[in-house]
Amino acid sequence: MNHNLHIFFQPRSVVLVGATDKSAWSQLIHGNFGAMGYDGQVWLVNKRGTPAHGRAAVTSCRDLPAVPDIAYIFVPTDAVREALEDVAEAGIRHALILSSGYAEAGPDGTQKQDGLIAYARDKGVTLLGPNSLGFINYVHDIPVSPFPVGKEYLRGHLAIVSQSGATTNVIANFAQQQGIGLSYAIATGNEADLDTARVIDYLAQDEATRVIAVFAETIKDPAAFRTAARKAAAAGKPLIILKVGRTELASQLAQAHTGSVTGDDRIFDAVCAQDNIIRVTSIEELVVTAGVLAHTGPIEGGVAIISISGGACEVIADTADLAGLALPPFAEATRATLQAVIADYGAIFNPLDVTGAAVRDPSLFERILTILAADPAIGLTACVYDLPRDGGDFVDRTALTCIGAGLAASKTPGIMINQAIRPVSAFSRNLMAELGIPAVTGGLDLAVRALAAAQRWSERRVRKGKADTGLSRQAAITSARPASEYETLIYLQGQGAPVIQVERAPTADEAVEAWRAIGGPVVLKIASSAIQHKSDIGGVRLNLDSEVAIRDAFAAIMTAARAAYPDAPIDGCLVAPMRPVGIELFVGIAQSPWGPVIVAGLGGVWIELLADTSLRLLPIDETEARAMLDELRARRILDGYRGAPAADLGAVAEAMCKIGNAALALGPDLVTLEINPLLARGDEVEALDALAVWRDG
Template sequence: MLQSGPLPQTEHPLRGLFAPRSIAIVGASDRSAWARAALRNLDKVGFDGDIHLVNRRGGEVLGRTAHTSCAAIGAPVDVAMLVIPAVGLLDALDDLKQAGISNAVILASGFGEIGEEGARLEAAIRDRANAHGINIIGPNCLGLANFSDRSALWTGSLRTPVHPGKVAIVSQSGAVAIAIHRFASQQGVGHGYLVSTGNELNTGVCDAIDYLLEDPGVEVIALFVEAIRDPAAFAKVARRAMELGKHIVALKVGRSEATALAAQAHTGALVGDDKVFDAFCSQYGILRAGSIDELVHTADLLCKARVGAEGDVAIISISGGLSEISADLAHEAGLPLAHFAPETAARLKEFLPDYATVHCPLDLTGLAVTEPDMAAKAIEAIADDPSVGVVVYVFDVPMDADDASPLSLPMLRSVSEGVKRASAPVLVIANHAKGFTAETAAVVDELELPYLSGGLQFGLAALALARGQAGRVGALPEPAAQDSAKPLDGALPRTEYEAQTMLRGFDVPTIPAALAASRDEAVRMAAGIGGEVVLKISSPQIQHKTEVGGVAIGIAQDEVGDAFDAMMARVKAAKPDAVLDGVLISPMRKGGVELLVGITRDPQWGPTITVALGGVFVEIFKDLSLRLLPVSEAEVETMIGELRGAKLLNGYRGAPQADIPALARAICRIGEAALSLGDRIEALEVNPLVVDGDRIEALDALVIPAQTGETS
């Protein structure tokens, strides 16, 4: 449903679905558990709009007068909840069309997730809904709830959130939506929306996110997905989130083959390559969570503090043991701990006891219990340190009277004062996972504490995710970059020589090369190059040249003629049916760092680019970085920095420092060349791309046509 292009300035087309003022429940009966649940939840959230029950027999249903059809209601209806079996849906959609209802929630299951027959019925319902202009949430879902506007088209269990907040929960799975909702409520993580999209007939997670991002009350989308059905639409809403300074935290299954198959069975959709989804998240600023706990706690943190990527993390506690635990957990999360400036240390020593050690994590010692104003002083002093990007204060907010000590509230008041005066973001994190009760909420609200009740492990892990995402802002290419790649006309490159020639047309630095069709040409061309040379067979039918004796390195000038003849004879014997264009002659290169740059076409996500260090780094250690095309030069520099072997490019052991901007530019150009070939190719590979200081050269290139076995 989501279309590309500028966002409309008029009312969002899904307003009636997400914030209805009049609702019809179609198929309601005294025996319908779904209808009862829907009415119960509408009452629970305090819906004060119009509710119409529809039963084809009319009469009284669940204590209300029922209409025989939606068309018989005779009043505007924003959305209809269809609590009927799948076989009755086509007629129900016709009734909605007649009544002028443009939004519906379908709860029934038994569609694409069960096989071909269900898929055919789902397609028929989709066609009918699209023809009638009806937006459908579902089927195979629990519906949606809007706590901010007090509406609910929801048949699952429901808790009014303990704490109002700026998180919107969106899930393809209804059961997972309930689990996230319950856990968030238990942890005091307020959420204004709860959406279950199911099979996404014509309105999916991207449409939901598109609507929710435009709500000023929403800052974070907490997303559970089994499959991304429309990667282009997902990219659009991810980009929009970054433009608005909002966040998407995603929990996606499919990391293993078993979960991918289970997800496909559940939703009827292809899950796609998890590595590519990971790359998409890195590229588009989406934080990827590994569990419901991490999803909820990360969303909570993002609502509590605007943490940046710059600066180190300073941790404060009132216990040496907690300080040590915090240090270990910060290390595991990859968080850099602060080293206090001399001026900061001097300020701290003014009020800390003589036996306190001034370092990070900072232990205020037990004296802080009797002198709680130390908390505010420490927070303020540390936040002023130029190296500090965020301050973490480790302390529990009591759940009830039994959980509190006489000194808890004075300490928390001091922490609150420190938060208000701090020049850097501050988070208050519980020692361990705690419940979030009404008593907890009262203290947090009164003192305006940025409190994370999930404990240190999840709190610091969430902080690490948030800091990583903060560094992504502004690194995206323009949306039109892929469209601007000019299609390359003519035949595809068939050989390495033709592939190298094409790359030079995109300003990719390539090694000088000449194609010799005879012994005499080989000798003459080698003389023009000078020094030792490399000979490689050139044939459209031969991809792996070394396997047929088609590569000879370090050939002296007086050996070129004989080497040419010997190579042609070897290859003809090994591949008698292959067409031999001749031998490619290039100068012999030594030294430098070898990289592999590969472009492949993912069936779901489209063209991707991989950058890896060559040799054992990629073959054994799988040291690589992956993104979706197109990429910016800044993005490629980030990719290079992600490689574990990146130190080899930074002057390792006296080697020359690589020109990283020039390298990134060359890799971008390779990506542009691949895009220009469009869907005519399955892959393009440059291996190796050699970097030796400011010398960057593609030594070999390969183009694989789409859906054929032919290679260059």
């Protein structure tokens, strides 16, 4: 692999700095090299040069016979800087620091950590940590970590990346318990240098890794994270993340834990939607989802599930509805074939209850699974049946053999599901290999959620692959700085966004002229960059269609505005045509640590009342804009409700993209841009009101 972290994660020589028989950390770390049979060179360094773990030691890395690929530093915090200097002066360019007491400990610790990283960068040392429990490379048997390594660890295709060291170990152990083989388990710690994004970037190119599972307390570099996520997606590797910080308390705990600040959780959800990242809510869901995808890869079509238990089928149906798992009805040809196979009292649904007839005739499992796999709408078949854990469990070898044959016979992926989550022991794995069972997962709830996530990931992958670039064409940065409503509307119009015809009338005479030019009922609004909520002060008058009405309204608006804002600059009134009833939408752009965000929802008063919005990071394309509209709880209103006109979603999506690009062209000094409402009547879409807010200075 041609990656700058190749040597870091596949070192052929390691030096343990702080090695001593008195340290439990040292004993665990050194013991792992023997447990995994590491065939590289391991050297020991401690201040006194005292032998440890039955090996000789030296006092300095400069005294080693060769320059190690990597150093693991686990000395007391006060001695870390000196140890790092010794590592750098010895020419070692990769290091891990286990020692804690840095950014996670507060301002003083942050200052010490900043000093460490500044020194490491000056010397060209790539650093993982501090406060890192290191990594285990299961593929090449390299354990630069104190994580206990079991005697029969499973190599495989799942890589784990976690900012929490203890959680890394929990995830790895649970994956192994579920029979899921690992490629890496990497604890990134405080991420003073190497962070989650750079590790994902490495794993996206790693040949052994098929799926990447992440536990994150914060995202240090949002732009780098998104770039790495897209690399993983381009490589066909699902990225699954358990990110804490959904609540204020969780955010505070994460800050105390890693010395970092979590961001807006809804924005992160938007990132996951755009970059095809699977977000989960528990360690169990993280591991089970990763295990399913490591086996299935992309799923091309719906899922068909069979069970000998009607109750299990009911649980699956309910969970699938909540999780969004597509369980399509079977084709007519499939139904006809099944009808000739299943018992007369069996009903043909998906999920399919094979009934107790399979107890008498286990071959039903193979026959039914084979029939379902041939259905053109089905991309994966699954069978609910408990896999024995040991010799004490009941083993129906005939049934299991038939299930294995049925799952393996198809070109589509197949998987067995335990009703409840249970360990997949060595006994279980041997039985699977013997009887031809390709993979197992469980329990029902986790399996259904994992399959739903795999299905969504697969669909998004196809959709992204068909997109032209995945991004909307955005305009170059402009020097424009619109402040008032009028200036903002005119700017949007110049950027190609659909905007209502609007005229600025400093005097009543000019307002009358504008009305005559429009040729129908009009709206008058106060024109002032200092007055945002115009209707609250009587600054808006509707449905005016005579000279007298125009003049009276103009005078009343001026009086109300000067009474409410005596010092505000007032430019007269805006005159715009009165529009018939349509669907009022809100489109807004705001800055965030992740970059500019576009928000869409129902407009007018509904934006505050319903709090029903969808958001994405800019830029977006029309496909993403349509997805935003589909996510709204009030989505049905857009199709026309109780006689109201429907909105042309394509036209709305196009308008959203143009507004988003216009906002991007205004540059980073734009704080917010709001269009409320964006009026939609069929394919007629217009911004009726717009407001831009700028950073001071």
